[in-house]
Amino acid sequence: FDSDDEMLPNHVAALKELVDQNNKPEVVATSFMIKSENNILKATKNKFSKLQKKRKNFLIEGNYFSCNSVSVRKDVALLNPFVEDRKLSVSEDYELWLRLSAQFPFHTSSVITSYLIQHGQRSVNTMLNAQKLETRFTTFIQLVSDNKQIKEYFGKDFNYLIMKNYLLLALEL
DSSP states (O other): OOTTOEEOTTHHHHHHHHHHHSSSOSEEEEEEEEEETTSOEEEEEOOHHHHHHHOTTGGGGOOOOOGGGEEEOHHHHHHSOOOOOGGGTTTHHHHHHHHHHTTSOEEEEEEEEEEEEEOTTSHHHHOOOHHHHHHHHHHHHHHHHTOHHHHHHHGGGHHHHHHHHHHHHHHHO
C-alpha cells in the first residue's frame, strides 16, 4: 500500500474468499475505487470479469490493477521479484502483472476493498520531465520485450502492447 491509500475493513476477508474459492491460486485481485483528496469518487475499477470474458489477456489494454488490490502467493512472488528500478517508476507494477499473467491466471473479484487517493503529488501525476518519462517507457518496453514468456503469451498481440505504450509515451510528451 502507498502511504496515502486506504484499505477498507473487508480487504483481507475478500482476498481470503478468493483464495478459498480457488485452489491455491497464484494471484488474486480485488477491486478498488479512485477518490480525490476531498473524498470525491473519480472512478471504480471492478469490471475485471467483463474484461476477462472479452479477452483472456486483457492486460494488453493497460494496467487495470492497483498494487493495493493484488496479492501474490509467496512462492510465486519469490520467483517473480518486483523490479525496483526507479527509472521504471509508475510502471513497475504493470510490468509485474504482465509477467505474472503470462504464467498464471488472475483470480479477480468485483468487491471493492481499497481506495486509491488521487492527488497532485502522486508519482503518476508528477512525471513531468520529458527525459524521465521517455526513460520510464523505454525501460518498461525493453523489460517486456526481453521477456520470452510475455511475448509468447501475447503472441500476435504483443506488437499491439508495444505500440500502445509508444503511443502513450507520444501522447504524454
